Amino acid sequence: MHLFYQPGLDGPNPPEYLSEDDSRHAIKTLRLGIGELIAVTDGQGNRYAAVITKADARRCAFRITETQTTAPRPFSIRICVAPTKNLDRIEWFVEKAVEIGIERISFFFGQHSERRVLKLERIEKIAVSAMKQSLQSFLPILDEAIPFGDLLKTISEEQRFIAHLPANEPPVHLAKAATVNGKYTVLIGPEGDFSEKEIQQAIEANFKMVTLGPNRLRTETAALTACQLLNFINA
Template sequence: MHLFYQPGVDSQFLTEDDSRHAIKTLRLSIGDEIAVTDGHGNRHLAVITVANARRCEFRILATQTTQPRPFSIRICVAPTKNIDRIEWFVEKAVEIGIERISFFFGQHSERRILKLERLEKIAVSAMKQSLQSFLPILDNALPFEKLLTSVGEEQRFIAHLPDHDPPVNVAKKATLGGRYVVLIGPEGDFSEKEIDQAVGADFQMVTLGPNRLRTETAALTACQILNFINT
């Protein structure tokens, strides 16, 4: 069954983009059943009552509520110079499973502007593609110092691969069922000052493996590892 997103299901009509997709692309019509999620765990079985490509209306038949996962993953990542790479990360992380994505500008960041609107659309599309009922939170980019003050998760990690004596892999540091947050640095990596600030904020230094990874690859790897150890 086709899944659509309507954050305010009290208004029983699809967004204009979803209306066009339902009527023009999927060729759905009055009487066809669809699934609609509000992005907060509620999925509604509904039937189309008005098949309009600009405002497709529906009537809810039944509602199923999904409980949040017993663990949560938050990835804090510096936007890459090539924004396509961050868009790829957001899409894949949402498909795999993630609760929150936060962006920050570090001392070595090459990108200093981030437009969240397109990333939010990508996240919605990935949620629908993977048939999930929760839409992850996407946070506007903050300076690194301010980002640290926003962290409330108990299991805090900073991914860094120093030249000597590499730390333990995050898979061995993380404990099951936790609230995780992982810091992923920009193309130029974290500065020594930023590493010291993170450690001072109770972040544990971890690796994601022996190889040096691109920013978006590291972010997705951290997400996948934490999902995997909780399966």
């Protein structure tokens, strides 16, 4: 069954039409018609079985026939990452992280960041597409990019890690530092790495330094590796 995204379905005035993009996809691309069954999610854990009542490529109407609610995972993953100079790379990370499983992605500008502007509109579309592709009912939170110091003030997760090797002690691998069923935040720095000031700020905010392996990774690869490792230890 094809999965579509329509927010607000659990509200007081739920929409009766798919978005214009999903309407076009359903009618023009998939050639669905009146009476055909579809699935719709609101991105908040609710999935609805529905039937098409009007096959309009601009406003495809549907009627909900059944509702299923998915419980949140017993753990949560938040990756905080500095946007890369080449935006395609951060978009790739978002797509793959959503497919693998992630609750929140936060962007920040560090002292060594090469990119200083990030617009979320396209990234949000990529996240929605990845959610539908992987047949999930939760859309991760996507946070606007803010300065690193301001980002640290938003952290509430108990298990906090920064992907940076300590100078005078053996590195601890993230897979060994994290414990199962936790609420995790992992900081991933820009291409130029964290500054010494930022590292000290993270330590003062109770972040632990961890390694993601013996190889030096690109920003987007490190972010996805951290996401996958935390999913793996909770599998």
